[in-house]
Amino acid sequence: MKPILLQGHERSITQIKYNREGDLLFSVAKDTVTNVWYSVNGERLGTYNGHTGAVWCVDCDWDTKNVLTGSADNSCRLWDCETGKQLALLHTNSAVRTCGFDFSGNIIMFSTDKQMGYQCFLNFFDLRDPQQIEDNQPYLSVPCSDYKITSAVWGPLGEFVIAGHENGEINQFSAKLFDSASMDHIKSFKTERPVNSAAISPIMDHVVMGGGQEAMEVTTTSTRIGKFEARFFHAAYEEEFGRVKGHFGPINCVAFHPDGKSYSSGGEDGYTRIHYFDPQYFDFELEA
Template sequence: MAKQVPLTCSGHTRPVVDLAFSQKATDGYFMISACKDGKPMLRQGDTGDWVGTFLGHKGAVWAATLNTDATKAATGAADFSANLWDAVNGEVKASFQHKHIVKAVSFSPDCTRLLTGGQEKLVRSFLIEKPNADPDILGNHDSAIKKAIWSNDGKVALTASEDKTIRKWDCGSKQEVQRITLDSAVCDVELSLDGKILLVTHNKDISIYDASTFEKMREFSIPTQVYSASLHPEKKFIVAGGEDFKLYKFDFETLEELDSCKGHFGPVHIVRFSPDGELYASGSEDGTVRLWQTNLGTNYGLWKCINPGDDDSNSTT
């Protein structure tokens, strides 16, 4: 196999700690990145071309996500707020105040609610159309919350914490209904596109759980502390990255290591597959986002990346 050279998306000035893709829409799909420089960026997902920078947070941005069609964005930051953005014009539509750092944000499938978590240890669900209303409190962890995601039907929420647990919350009763307890703090969780599999990274391990029963199906290790992993939308591969700067690719069925690539100059904090599965993105301590082709093709050399210039405009049009 040819050695892969990733497409590098520059522009951030500090570590990139989170990123997310939208689903495919009329204009393709998009990618948002969260960075400790406090300036999350929106890019065209398949090329990395810069679209705009969201300006408004007054501290490091720890989490970022897009709704299905990339018309809305949400971010969580060290300024104790979770912001809702119009992803078309870059304007802040609402700011949901917290009492500590927000490290996890997630849109409900119908984009009516925003799930948040962070240093406060509380799991909150805000009604997007009524930003001044008190949020639903679904429960709390014993330590900081690192990730928060919705089930595909929007009836339950899942949160992962430094307290070594992943918890499932019923949004109707506002009660914890299931729990996974690990032997080390959770670094990352991801729900498969069909909502059936939960991918969990912790220590040097990647664990595969049944998302409905929370039963562990399989588990394997990589040679380094793993910070993030992502499952191909058609369940063909798992990609992962961590402390040793490398990206690893595994066959989902056999868990055989298929490839490992080094392109970053710092630990890899986050990795996610695009919605079509043709590429995956990684964010690193080195301040860059890099795009990797899932399968090297003849058009790889045609990729280009337009990076943000000196324009301070927050318009994404």
């Protein structure tokens, strides 16, 4: 499985995101740049320039019309996907950690960090109401007083948002699979190192996880000891069946292509890697 190596960032990758069709891959990093790539060959299609701080999150709407980004420069920005033009700028009191479009593409949500005396908020804007954007005033703002949100996704059909907080187990030593409607705990996938990101295959009963040693300790350890591999688990049996090496530091984010035939990973080393699965991967069956 030979990866396509995407070199378009000077600092650590913070998130990667496919569009619905899977032909485009968006990547953001701590270097203020948002890149968009052709996933089939790794060619960079363009950049979205405007942020002045680390970009923590990125999302694309259902029809690949608009792109949403959130940054440590205390802003959430809306872009025209095709032209790269900035369509809206929403100022916040602290860093924007997560963001996303709902199913319709009309509602956006983003969370702000608990810092500088401000508590964490989960904000909702309706893009069909220009006055909300002009006034920089969300129609709903939910305070999170205890622990800040580190990850958030929309539930089915945009009915609710699932948020992970900084004290959650998923950011520590295990990744857990939950039913998105009932929030019942279904499976656990144990590792001996911190898990930074996990993704579920759309066509196989597989989960891929990325993580590794803490960034501050990377320089003192080899890549082998640092546990920088992407690790594959069977979703039903909870057993690990494969690892993929390549990054020279912790893996910060992983994502499956919508067709399930490839996956991508972004690392602390500043690289994004697109991995197309070999034919043997689809014939593999884990012995019970």
